[in-house]
Amino acid sequence: MKKISDSTIRRMSKYYRSLEQLIEQGVDTVSSDTLAEMDGITSAQVRKDLSFFGTFGKRGFGYNTKDLKKQIENILGLYRTWNVAIVGAGNIGRALTEYAEFKKQGFIIRLIMDKDPKKIGQVVHGLEIKDFADVKKLVEEEHIDIAIIAVPADSAQAVADKLVEAGVKAILNFAPRSLKVPPDVRVKNENMAIEMESLSYYLSNRQKYS
Numbered sequence: 001m002k003k004i005s006d007s008t009i010r011r012m013s014k015y016y017r018s019l020e021q022l023i024e025q026g027v028d029t030v031s032s033d034t035l036a037e038m039d040g041i042t043s044a045q046v047r048k049d050l051s052f053f054g055t056f057g058k059r060g061f062g063y064n065t066k067d068l069k070k071q072i073e074n075i076l077g078l079y080r081t082w083n084v085a086i087v088g089a090g091n092i093g094r095a096l097t098e099y100a101e102f103k104k105q106g107f108i109i110r111l112i113m114d115k116d117p118k119k120i121g122q123v124v125h126g127l128e129i130k131d132f133a134d135v136k137k138l139v140e141e142e143h144i145d146i147a148i149i150a151v152p153a154d155s156a157q158a159v160a161d162k163l164v165e166a167g168v169k170a171i172l173n174f175a176p177r178s179l180k181v182p183p184d185v186r187v188k189n190e191n192m193a194i195e196m197e198s199l200s201y202y203l204s205n206r207q208k209y210s
Helices: 006-024 032-039 043-051 065-075 091-097 100-104 132-142 153-165 192-204
Strands: 082-087 107-114 127-131 146-149 170-173 186-189
Touching: 006 032, 006 043, 006 065, 032 043, 082 091, 082 132, 091 107, 100 107, 107 132, 127 132, 132 153, 146 153, 153 170
Parallel strands: 082 107, 082 146, 107 127, 146 170, 170 186
Antiparallel strands: none
16 A cells, blocks of 8 residues: 555544534435535545545445445554553643543543652542653553653653653654654644644734635
8 A cells, every 4th residue: 555644644534523423414325525525625635535545435326424434444443442641640631531532432541641749649530640750661561552742842752752662653742842753653743832823824814815
């Protein structure tokens, strides 16, 4: 299979959610035009994205919503569960432990860690906060697949280094800084400040879009 771009994978996730919505509404069949309209893109883009992974639907008949959702679920690896660790028991870290969508999609939070002695031992939504100093042992014990970094920017790289040493190959980074990791480790950045700045730009230049 050829290398698939991040933007294509993000759109596949959007199609998955749009299909969930359609199924909840009792819709059995959907066209690429409808999916495109729901996700704010062109029908040609929908067909191109799906073509990377095989042949779906029938020309002139559209896609069966349940079948296509199942196929995208397999493409995204949502047919299995993934064990997740959170590093940082601050406001963001604690909020993420109760984010129901994670469990619904098969991302099971097994571990929350922090280095603050005042937080270690506290229980957050059924999880005892563990000492990050024991990260290697904890990651091995809980068979962690994905780690979420929710610490201040000045601590993020050191945390990432320790996670990599512990064998973690996938990291979701909430800290507002870029991380350096080996080529075989995947990092996705969730920077809310950047998204807010994008909205700020739009508001400041909205006349150009009207």
